Amino acid sequence: MARFIGVLMLLVISSTALAGNGIYTGWFSNKAVSGYDTVAYFTQSKAVKGDAKFKFKYLDSEWYFSSAENLELFKKNPDKYRPQYGGFCAWAVAAKKQRAPGDPNYWKIVDDKLYLNYDNSVQKTWLEDIPGYIRKGDANWPKMLDQ
Structure with a gap:
């Protein structure tokens, strides 16, 4: 049962709702x-x-x-x-090519752009290489809009 719940949660997170133009709602x-x-x-x-x-x-x-x-x-x-990447987690878009919800309480403005992260732990990882994650996220996001 626990495994089923875990799989269900993963499906919910990875297929989160997209409004028009890739906005997480x-x-x-x-x-x-x-x-x-x-x-x-x-x-x-x-x-x-x-x-x-x-x-x-x-x-x-x-x-x-x-x-x-x-x-x-x-x-x-x-x-x-x-926000960048439609408000999805900037780390997840960059590192995993996944749409994880962005939490409005975990954010950072970089080069006058707003980025959200899933939670505090994920944000700490993202902060370790912001330029690298932004490069990867910018490359991944247009492809993810087509999925």
């Missing part, structure tokens, strides 16, 4: 970045939960923001603020 919602404000990572240097009253539909996903100002910044330049 999870199985039970259409919220990009689990409803966190992607602009806040850049303007406040922290993970901030978005508010439904500042919601915006983009790439078939719902993006939430903590303020009207952040919503407007996103509307003006969404590619600047949306």
Whole structure:
């Protein structure tokens, strides 16, 4: 039974929901970045939960923001603020060519781009070779969109 559950969990993680254009939204919602404000990572240097009253539909996903100002910044330049690899774990895309959920609490901005990781342990590994993982992730991600 434990083996069955393990296989089931692996299937869930490796086939996580994709909204339009490769955005991770999870199985039970259409919220990009689990409803966190992607602009806040850049303007406040922290993970901030978005508010439904500042919601915006983009790439078939719902993006939430903590303020009207952040919503407007996103509307003006969404590619600047949306996470790399559709919000999937940057390490998993790079190292395993897999779509593991990105946790909005484990993030880093590198060269003005937002990257998410699955958890603290994975992020520690990713931080050991950020340039290498970004090179691999940038090479892997376009191919993964076609799968």
